[in-house]
Amino acid sequence: MDKPPTSEITWNHRDFRRTFRKQRKFQATSGEKYSSLNRAGERNSMSDTHINHDLSILTDDVACAKQLNARNVKILSTGGERGRGVFAARDFLPGEIVVIGLIDRMETVRTTNSFQLDWNVHALFHKPAVIVNHCCDPNLAIVPNRFGAYDFVAIQRISSGAEVTWNYATSEFECIGVSVCLCSSRNCRGSAGGFSTLPRDHPLLVSGFYAPYLKKTQGTFQERDRVA
Template identity: 30%
Template sequence: MVQILFLLALAASFAGYAAYLTGLKRDLVEPNRASWLIWSAATAVEASTYAAVNPEGLQRWVFLFATIACVAITIALWRRSAWTVPTRTEMFCIATSLTALAIWAMFRDAFWAHMLVVAAVPVSFWPTWASVVADRGRERSPAWGLWTLGDLATLMVAARTPGSPVGEYAYILVELICHASIWFMVGLATINPLRSLGFRNGRFYVLDAIRTPTNLFAVSENHLGKAVFAAAPFVEGDRLMSFTGRRFRADRIPSLMRGQSDRYVQVTPDHYMGPSGRIDDLVNHSCAPNAGLRFTDQGVVLVAIRDIAPGEEICWDYSTTLAESNWHMICQCRAPDCRRVIGNFSTLSPERQEWFRARNLVAPYLRRKDDFRDGQRAA
């Protein structure tokens, strides 16, 4: 029975990581990088400490496989998105979780290193919990259900091992609860194979049914590189997505930015919004945009400025936030009326400036004074 449970745990863990990597490759999930960095280090410590505390336990092989898979996902995650400084909460979670490494290195005390990893597990899940609360579509994957079942099987293996004290498999119990919590948050139906596999239009789809109404966009390639395309129709005035990067003072922005490092949006004369590591970083410029940035009390949101059909690239005009900036870029948007160079808002024609102002699609400091007296008339 123990052997069967062990094989079930290993199979569920393997299937979970395979499903998650597939979802990551197809942009079906938006993982939190801080959590995955912690999990990579924590599973490595756990694999070492558990093997030291319980050298005969079969479940140590599950932990070893989980370590390799976590590292693979973390590397894939960092390669596909630009690095941003973690928030204070994420930094606290990282520091708390990685304390186990220091204890292991300094004292070589496997048991207490193991216990500290157990205590750090809920802390490591905090950034992902916050991400799911903001948008559960970011983690809507069958992997969470598979990991939960794998943890349950691993826990049963540990419980059936003669002479195993509770402390030796406390990590498994805590991880089971954390994985199950994410599974409940994203929806128990995500593990339903009928929602994950199937034939449609003569093709076999894997994970395609996990796309929910919150997955309204697709990331693909165009002549500029990565770009965001509509996966559903939008009408003029629809809110498309939020821009959520961290703010930086202008003097902290690199003077030379190219390619993936150029993900900064000017939001005040002295501040820029940095990359978020999410889909908003990939929305390109166009001199004939179908979307525009609107600054509201709830944050910076991208709205449709005309009807957008499925398959159409989402674009906005970068100049609508730029003032007194030294930044400029040769434009390759290929629009019929391309300006050739993207520069400050003042480089637009007076008529075009008024068109954007009338629709409240410019940064606040670029509005006229009477716009403030009239209020958010176009919001």
């Protein structure tokens, strides 16, 4: 059987790391706030936390995180079989946090809408994260956040009005949410498939953009190949 085509995801790793570090360098130790200055150098307060209006700085204030999500994206109809989707409300650079994931509730088993956080640990996220559609060539990648969920970070330039997507296989060892993929990307694999089906040279795996639990002993490629 031919190896699944390698994704066409392209981004400048240097630009991504530089932008992402700009956001993360404001992170303090546990319990402290994130803070930054806006482009004009003026401070803007939201729930006693200073927000950078160029970068979506994550805060440990859930209410503020929800406001940032509302400012960054909109939930709209895709106009097709995929139903609703999440669309950028402004332009984003590689490395910017587009959606902050927040846990709604824990699930006892994997569901079509749950996110896998660890082996046998699943959770449902609040909107808009739970609405973000799968794509085999996504413009977002997941990174763990301090809320115990995932943030969705731009891995390429995203224009205002564009749909934002991520690859479900980067968090789900086995994915039941997308049995038939409708992303229509040139390298569409036909279904999300799950981490166990991704080729080893997939750009998201090479770059380390997949759930941390998959990097543990059970998540090594040797174990993955044995389980698969």
